[in-house]
Amino acid sequence: MGIAAALFAAAGCQDSGGGGNSNNASGGDCGGKIAVFGAFTGPNAGLVIPSLNGAKLALEQFTAANPNCKVTMQEFDTQGNADQATPIANQVAQDKSFTAVIGGFFSGESKATMPIYQAAGLVMVAPSATATELTQAGNKSFHRVVGNDGTQGAAAVQYIKNTFKAQKVFVIDDGTPYGVGIIDEVKKGLGPVVVGSDKVQTDQTNFDATISKIKSAAPEVMAYGGYTNEAAPFLKQARAAGVTAKFLGFDGLYDPAFPKGVGPAAKGAIVTCPCLPAAEAGGTFTADFTKKYGEAPGSYGAEGFDAAQILLDGYKAGKKSREDLLAWVNAYDKQGVSKYLKFDPTGDVDKSKVVVWSYEWDGSAFKPQAEIKLS
Amino acid sequence: MNFDELFGHLGQHTVDGLSKGAIYALVALGYTLVYGVLKLINFAHSEVFMVGTFAVVGTWSLLGATNDPGLGMMIVFLLAGLVGGALASGATAVAVERIAYKRLREMNAPPLIFLITAIGLSLVLSESFGLWQGRLIVGMPAVLPQSTAFTIGDTKVSNTQLVIVISALVMMAALDQFINRTRYGRGVRAVAQNPDTAALMGVNKDRVIMLIFLLGGLLAGAAALLYCLRYGNTRFNVGFLLGLKAFTAAVLGGIGNLRGALLGGLLLGVVEVYAATLTTSNWEDVAAFVVLVVVLLFRPTGLLGESLGRARA
Numbered sequence: 001m002g003i004a005a006a007l008f009a010a011a012g013c014q015d016s017g018g019g020g021n022s023n024n025a026s027g028g029d030c031g032g033k034i035a036v037f038g039a040f041t042g043p044n045a046g047l048v049i050p051s052l053n054g055a056k057l058a059l060e061q062f063t064a065a066n067p068n069c070k071v072t073m074q075e076f077d078t079q080g081n082a083d084q085a086t087p088i089a090n091q092v093a094q095d096k097s098f099t100a101v102i103g104g105f106f107s108g109e110s111k112a113t114m115p116i117y118q119a120a121g122l123v124m125v126a127p128s129a130t131a132t133e134l135t136q137a138g139n140k141s142f143h144r145v146v147g148n149d150g151t152q153g154a155a156a157v158q159y160i161k162n163t164f165k166a167q168k169v170f171v172i173d174d175g176t177p178y179g180v181g182i183i184d185e186v187k188k189g190l191g192p193v194v195v196g197s198d199k200v201q202t203d204q205t206n207f208d209a210t211i212s213k214i215k216s217a218a219p220e221v222m223a224y225g226g227y228t229n230e231a232a233p234f235l236k237q238a239r240a241a242g243v244t245a246k247f248l249g250f251d252g253l254y255d256p257a258f259p260k261g262v263g264p265a266a267k268g269a270i271v272t273c274p275c276l277p278a279a280e281a282g283g284t285f286t287a288d289f290t291k292k293y294g295e296a297p298g299s300y301g302a303e304g305f306d307a308a309q310i311l312l313d314g315y316k317a318g319k320k321s322r323e324d325l326l327a328w329v330n331a332y333d334k335q336g337v338s339k340y341l342k343f344d345p346t347g348d349v350d351k352s353k354v355v356v357w358s359y360e361w362d363g364s365a366f367k368p369q370a371e372i373k374l375s
Numbered sequence: 376m377n378f379d380e381l382f383g384h385l386g387q388h389t390v391d392g393l394s395k396g397a398i399y400a401l402v403a404l405g406y407t408l409v410y411g412v413l414k415l416i417n418f419a420h421s422e423v424f425m426v427g428t429f430a431v432v433g434t435w436s437l438l439g440a441t442n443d444p445g446l447g448m449m450i451v452f453l454l455a456g457l458v459g460g461a462l463a464s465g466a467t468a469v470a471v472e473r474i475a476y477k478r479l480r481e482m483n484a485p486p487l488i489f490l491i492t493a494i495g496l497s498l499v500l501s502e503s504f505g506l507w508q509g510r511l512i513v514g515m516p517a518v519l520p521q522s523t524a525f526t527i528g529d530t531k532v533s534n535t536q537l538v539i540v541i542s543a544l545v546m547m548a549a550l551d552q553f554i555n556r557t558r559y560g561r562g563v564r565a566v567a568q569n570p571d572t573a574a575l576m577g578v579n580k581d582r583v584i585m586l587i588f589l590l591g592g593l594l595a596g597a598a599a600l601l602y603c604l605r606y607g608n609t610r611f612n613v614g615f616l617l618g619l620k621a622f623t624a625a626v627l628g629g630i631g632n633l634r635g636a637l638l639g640g641l642l643l644g645v646v647e648v649y650a651a652t653l654t655t656s657n658w659e660d661v662a663a664f665v666v667l668v669v670v671l672l673f674r675p676t677g678l679l680g681e682s683l684g685r686a687r688a
Binding site: 046199200204206213237260 | 383511514610648
């Protein structure tokens with residue numbers, strides 16, 4: 001518990017006054033304790049914080065509406081790192097006071113911890129882990145409220161074909177399960193239109209060789225599967241070197257830190273995301289979120305809210321054990337703020353309900369373009 | 376294996392590699408100077424470079440640098456960046472020496488202790504910057520916008536590449552002259568050959584050691600400016616891999632040997648770019664360290680041998 005307390009304190013430091021979590025677990029006929037794990041600090045925290053804030057908002061609204069049903073949420077910071085997520089998973093699995101898990105936010109940490117949570121019978125509801133493989137290996141506990149990279153990759157393929165109308169595409173991935181997964185989907189969908197490819201590595205800072213390859217291939221579009229830390233310097237250097245091909249990224253770059261790292265050269269960059277623009281979210285979510293946090297919900301804010309709401313509904317319905325909550329999530333069938341929430345047996349959200357949007361960086365904000373039709 | 380791409384644009388890849396390697400070479404000089412005199416691997420030198428990059432960013436943001444500022448302001452920003460980077464790196468290097476090494480030296484600590492202190496201090500510096508400046512990439516304005524300086528065949532040499540390679544060569548030559556021709560340089564060589572005898576001959580050993588840390592720091596600061604010009608970003612852990620590569624370059628050329636550092640740096644840069652071109656970019660580190668291992672198998676003292684103490688040329 002010492003580690004938990006320390007982590008909780010560390011995570012608490014950078015909360016912008018949200019939460020109000022007490023550590024008082026059980027008691028009464030209703031309620032329970034949720035563990036939420038993800039990259040709350042670290043280079044990619046910008047992708048996760050809106051989602052965490054969405055979950056906290058859901059809890060706050062729930063507590064206000066149901067003062068007799070005491071649900072608490074404890075945060076565990078993984079920095080998005082699978083190595084840090086694993087000991088946390090073991091600890092949460094052994095602490096019987098936890099009855100449900102929100103997370104992971106990234107695919108790597110989700111993949112690493114799925115077997116642990118599954119063995120403990122804990123249900124996982126992930127707001128943003130999108131790697132296709134997560135739901136392909138017969139898992140029982142993992143659920144996600146977003147479309148997977150297969151869907152996002154297919155949408156990107158449609159976008160490249162129909163909106164860019166490109167004949168030559170260069171693809172780059174960063175070697176992570178997420179980056180490789182989504183670029184594989186794009187390659188599969190585009191076939192011979194992909195005229196070149198390169199793989200970079202995490203923490204790489206200069207991209208001369210990649211840029212030379214792009215110049216030789218002379219593509220109209222370059223698609224990048226990965227995160228801000230490498231994508232930002234890559235795009236900046238490519239533009240400085242005179243590469244004019246259009247840039248297409250994925251949800252890993254749907255983070256204001258990405259264009260900030262690139263600078264003015266980010267203008268016109270497109271990212272796709274299986275997440276909803278703030279203005280499209282249902283109910284009063286966007287207004288509530290903006291009021292509480294002083295900014296519109298960023299990446300996966302609505303999905304974070306939904307992930308928490310599914311579990312909170314379960315507690316309210318009197319579910320108290322890990323088994324009951326797992327069964328509850330499996331059978332969930334209700335409209336959420338981001339989409340209609342219903343899971344197929346693999347833990348993916350119903351395919352027909354998934355929405356993928358494209359966003360363009362216009363120099364000051366990610367402007368939603370349109371929903372990408374999959375067919 | 377993409378041989379078509381490599382040999383089709385061999386000139387371009389070589390130019391890319393040389394400009395990448397020139398930055399390694401400048402940082403490598405810091406390792407090699409300290410090693411040549413003290414037989415000490417100053418692992419904190421990578422963070423001396425990192426501090427330099429942040430000093431350049433800080434200086435530019437204080438002066439309100441913008442993209443493509445026009446020739447007059449550009450020269451002001453470049454000079455200010457050079458001064459800021461070099462001063463910050465030089466001061467950090469000297470502080471590292473004063474804080475971490477001086478007392479250990481006076482107590483005759485075993486070499487392993489220096490190594491551990493260096494690694495510890497390196498982590499202290501980089502993690503402090505991670506906490507202070509955030510762990511994300513930090514962008515900066517393109518003070519010197521890239522353009523093609525000249526073209527040979529289909530090889531385009533950009534202005535930043537030209538600036539990097541020329542300034543690296545000039546600084547290298549100046550350092551070489553300084554060590555081999557001046558009174559201070561003679562002191563450095565004397566301490567490198569035999570510290571006790573040098574002390575008997577009236578060389579102030581402490582001052583010489585401070586001088587080499589300062590020189591290494593100044594060069595790292597200059598390298599930091601060149602890095603910022605070419606790559607346009609930095610990060611709290613930018614020094615880690617780059618420092619390791621620079622150290623590799625120093626060992627490759629023969630650690631303790633100034634010209635070896637230059638040769639090793641350029642060679643490493645070219646090897647990396649060739650490897651990344653032949654395969655994919657994530658193979659460049661593998662290739663760089665394979666070359667290191669192979670060279671050391673056949674020439675354990677590096678390509679040019681260890682020779683700061685014996686350098687008389």
